[in-house]
Amino acid sequence: MMNSSAVILLGVIIGIWTTQRIVAFRNAVRGIKNHTGLRVLLDIPGLSIYMPRIPYVTGGKDGRWDAKWGAFERFGAGIFASVSLLPKVRVTFSIADASAIKEILSSRHRFPKPIDQYRLLRIFGDNIVASEGDDWKRYRKICGPSFSERNNKLVWDETVRIVRELVEGVWGVERREVGVEHAMEVAMPLALFTIGSAGFGRRMSWTEEFTPSSKTRLSFKDTLHYVSEGFMTKIIVPRWAVSFHKSFSQVSLAYDELKRYMYEMIEQRRTAVTKEERYDLLSSLLDANDNEVSPNGEPALTDEELLSNIYIFLIAGHETTAHTLCFAWGLLALYQDEQERAYQEIKNAIPDDRNPSYQDIASLKYIEAILNETLRLYPAAPIIPKLSAEDTTLTTTNNAGEKVTVPIPAGSIINLHLYGLHYNPNHWEDPEVFRPSRFLGDWPRDSFVPFSGGVRSCLGRRFAELEFMAATVVILRNYKISVKEDSKFAGETFEERKARVMRCKLGISLTPVRMPLVFTRRN
Numbered sequence: 337m338m339n340s341s342a343v344i345l346l347g348v349i350i351g352i353w354t355t356q357r358i359v360a361f362r363n364a365v366r367g368i369k370n371h372t373g374l375r376v377l378l379d380i381p382g383l384s385i386y387m388p389r390i391p392y393v394t395g396g397k398d399g400r401w402d403a404k405w406g407a408f409e410r411f412g413a414g415i416f417a418s419v420s421l422l423p424k425v426r427v428t429f430s431i432a433d434a435s436a437i438k439e440i441l442s443s444r445h446r447f448p449k450p451i452d453q454y455r456l457l458r459i460f461g462d463n464i465v466a467s468e469g470d471d472w473k474r475y476r477k478i479c480g481p482s483f484s485e486r487n488n489k490l491v492w493d494e495t496v497r498i499v500r501e502l503v504e505g506v507w508g509v510e511r512r513e514v515g516v517e518h519a520m521e522v523a524m525p526l527a528l529f530t531i532g533s534a535g536f537g538r539r540m541s542w543t544e545e546f547t548p549s550s551k552t553r554l555s556f557k558d559t560l561h562y563v564s565e566g567f568m569t570k571i572i573v574p575r576w577a578v579s580f581h582k583s584f585s586q587v588s589l590a591y592d593e594l595k596r597y598m599y600e601m602i603e604q605r606r607t608a609v610t611k612e613e614r615y616d617l618l619s620s621l622l623d624a625n626d627n628e629v630s631p632n633g634e635p636a637l638t639d640e641e642l643l644s645n646i647y648i649f650l651i652a653g654h655e656t657t658a659h660t661l662c663f664a665w666g667l668l669a670l671y672q673d674e675q676e677r678a679y680q681e682i683k684n685a686i687p688d689d690r691n692p693s694y695q696d697i698a699s700l701k702y703i704e705a706i707l708n709e710t711l712r713l714y715p716a717a718p719i720i721p722k723l724s725a726e727d728t729t730l731t732t733t734n735n736a737g738e739k740v741t742v743p744i745p746a747g748s749i750i751n752l753h754l755y756g757l758h759y760n761p762n763h764w765e766d767p768e769v770f771r772p773s774r775f776l777g778d779w780p781r782d783s784f785v786p787f788s789g790g791v792r793s794c795l796g797r798r799f800a801e802l803e804f805m806a807a808t809v810v811i812l813r814n815y816k817i818s819v820k821e822d823s824k825f826a827g828e829t830f831e832e833r834k835a836r837v838m839r840c841k842l843g844i845s846l847t848p849v850r851m852p853l854v855f856t857r858r859n
């Protein structure tokens with residue numbers, strides 16, 4: 337039993353602590369001139385998005401990635417501020433205003449990345465996505481040249497080869513219809529094979545049996561598959577717990593195997609007697625690294641840094657593109673007129689039976705517009721976090737159309753809310769509607785940043801765009817895509833069907849939940 341003076345002491349300590357918190361909270365609110373937004377008791381990074389909205393306690397949907405423009409509408413401006421009391425007083429700004437986002441993306445020093453939030457991407461060590469400052473500059477200088485024109489062409493040619501192999505070799509030209517329960521069954525291996533080939537110089541195919549190398553237990557294909565599927569497991573499950581479940585040990589093994597494969601590949605390329613001309617990302621990265629030496633004569637990147645950067649190409653590079661392809665096919669299945677227009681463009685651009693070539697992209701403007709419209713509606717990274725390095729201000733517009741200056745204290749987290757921006761009715765007409773033609777004429781470029789922007793924009797943008805276009809061209813030339821019928825949903829309206837088919841959740845990137853589609857041969 338505590339005696340009464342101990343209870344009083346504890347009460348005093350709690351009282352002081354609570355008063356300090358409340359004063360800090362009030363100061364934080366004053367510091368932002370009580371700018372519109374959420375004032376909540378609790379904001380636990382990573383967990384808050386799963387909590388319901390309880391006024392003054394949690395932000396719920398309004399603070400979430402999928403609030404779209406709705407939360408900004410409710411708070412009456414293109415920038416709103418969440419101030420929370422626990423676990424610590426924190427100010428977070430959500431921004432869906434095009435000119436404020438442009439200002440942030442063009443000022444890396446004022447608005448760096450909050451690299452604490454990128455810890456999870458450092459499984460193999462420091463890398464281009466999860467770094468800032470001089471380290472990032474060094475990585476960008478070495479990694480940048482890998483995404484060359486020659487690599488672009490390789491991405492195109494390899495994607496065409498991979499999808500043709502699916503169409504001709506796996507589905508077969510005789511088969512009238514191919515139904516899938518989830519389009520990811522097609523999009524994921526497709527993206528995996530493309531990154532395997534154009535990223536690592538390892539050709540994989542839909543039909544081939546894969547065997548492990550002399551030094552590994554898993555094949556390269558299975559390794560990549562388990563590594564990307566098991567990303568969350570790898571992060572959540574500690575090393576000592578991997579033996580608790582078969583799937584945990586499989587993922588752990590896959591990560592070890594990936595490391596072995598990477599070192600093997602690095603070694604092979606370095607010791608090859610005759611140097612082959614290869615344009616995959618790994619070869620170019622190795623070349624660049626060997627040519628670019630540090631002042632003491634060592635390669636610019638250590639082997640660990642090489643490994644971690646290659647790993648990040650895999651993680652950043654294949655799931656995002658697979659999900660985007662999947663969303664696009666779902667939208668084309670729902671909007672048959674748009675699909676027909678795309679098909680006509682392909683027929684006109686590539687009239688004979690030849691392979692679509694890299695040079696054809698100039699005549700595939702509608703396919704490119706479909707990619708952009710898909711990324712507007714379903715941006716793979718719906719929120720991009722930044723940090724304010726100094727006390728500053730940003731300007732936005734309120735619902736009445738007046739300019740509002742928002743004070744941004746140093747240390748505030750700034751979430752670039754791409755979902756909000758891409759559905760902002762001040763920038764986009766009928767933002768909820770899938771209308772690729774909006775990207776054909778003049779469109780508001782600052783209101784569309786699915787690949788981020790400024791010097792920290794996506795390095796693999798062209799890689800992803802070409803993969804998307806090549807895959808979509810080969811699929812649409814051969815198949816008409818439609819939603820798989822299901823008697824359970826016989827009476828649903830178009831909007832209900834769209835909501836069902838396009839349902840998504842946030843994983844490493846925005847993820848389609850279940851997209852049942854049918855591919856019907858055109859001839």
Ligand code: HEM
Pocket residue numbers: 464465476535648649650652653654656657660711715716717720721786787788791792793794795796797799800
């Ligand atoms: C549809 C596909 C893709 C989308 C929507 C996308 C989007 C993005 C976004 C939003 C960022 C900024 C992330 C941040 O600030 O934290 C980013 C960065 C990056 N992406 Fe992509 N990405 C895609 C495909 C790819 C591919 C295919 C690769 C490589 C093969 C790739 C490699 C990278 C790299 C290396 C960075 C870091 C750039 C830097 O910080 O300097 N991405 N991407």
